[in-house]
Amino acid sequence: MSDDVRLDAGSAGLTIAPGDGGAIHSLTVDGTELLRQDPRTGCFVMAPWAGRLGKGELTVGDHTYQMPINNPPHSIHGTARDGGWDVVAASPSQATISHRLGDPWPFAGTVTQTFTLTDTGLTLAMRIATDRDEFPAQGGWHPWFLREVPPATGPVRLDFDPAWQYERGDDYLPTGREIAPAPPPWDDCFAMPDGVLVRLTWPGFLEFTITSPVEDVVVWTLPEQSLSVEAQSGPPNGLNTAPRPVTPGDPLDVRVQWSWRRL
Template sequence: MGEIRLRAGGAALIVAPDDGGALHSLTVDGTELLRQDPGTGCFVMAPWAGRLGLGELTVGDRTYQMPINNGPHSIHGTARDGVWVVVESTPSQATIRHRLSDPWPFAGTVTQTFTLTDTGLTLRMRIATDRDPFPAQGGWHPWFLREVPPATGPVQLDFDPAWQYERGADYLPTGREIAPTPPPWDDCFAMPDGVAAHLTWPGFLAFTITSPVHDVVIWTLPEESLSVEAQSGPPNGLQTDPRMVTPDSPLDVRVDWNWERLPHN
């Protein structure tokens, strides 16, 4: 199956089941908002998000080793490297599904649904187990372009977290909650009332990211882009605060991107 192309009014979305279920493009009135080089766009993070310390997954009395792909750690799960199949596709909505498999040791599925309108995109994810309970996290990793042609300046980020997870030298949370530091960031922040972040491309678009989840990673280091990654737990959360998925309790994650067109200055 090739790319899925959704359209609603002036918004268009490209979903790529053959590239780990990633979003290859999001345009508003013909303007691309996502980076286009390989590995960017917006990819799914499941069955964990962010770094997993030393790639070690402990469930019960057994420890499993995940592939090391970020320094000494495993990062962003296995689903972005897996096969996805199309469950349903309409002109403005698509559902795709990935069956968890080796190296993830538990049988289950990750399902993504994308719903596009002229003024927004809703991303939904469900992580479910076939039988055995396992810990899981989910989220998305967008790469938003800083500069877009219609805007009169680079994108501006505004958000108001309750605290920042202190990051150790190993890039994992230390367990301490600290006052938010100034950028640059490759850090996780807590928003207990739900994630809310605002991007503004001056003279073009006001873009809001909201989610019922309580954690968001902000990555500002790339010169071309920035990432606002709403996710269902902090980095290394499978080790420090696991949320167990059971047959009766799948993990559901929802993130809404909404935008408003701004008058040109």
């Protein structure tokens, strides 16, 4: 797209699409694409909430707001990925873009993303700020990592060691119970109280590590072509069950580091 922002650092390249919801369209290392390229894949931002919002209902104080149902019977992944983004600053290896929160989100505010690329990593930083009124918020990113890439000798391997898994009900929302991590396949949220640490390894090509101070990560392994590791600042439906308030003096900052090592 004509408004795409391109970052380059050594043999790593990143393409950001402000006109497509502030998504990452491409991440290449040594010329190899790591992200799925179908529409609505790549890596999109999740804000001002991440994952499913139960029945699309957001309760703040004594008022319940209805968000659009885009993953029946729930709302999923926030509104920022469907809105326009402005380029605030761009250099060869760093860019900042911003999005104004508005209808259907009932509170005025701003989501800002900053991308910093090096030859061995990408830092994703997000700030969710309010203009005036307090509101709950979550943030994170939803990448679609390719399972197989040409230089690797086999499909990607996923390694992580969560403390527990949020039990998922038939409605795909957490039941409130913490359970021992179950075997895959997964479309589940896991807790890592010391911070997210997940490793992806494409044998013979790349070791890719995902770290973040946030304590929750959704792992989605159902697609045949890709898998997702979504570090986020709270569990599904967390706006209602574990709200983190954003106030004029206390924005929500979320940071995720992707780092890689050639094998």
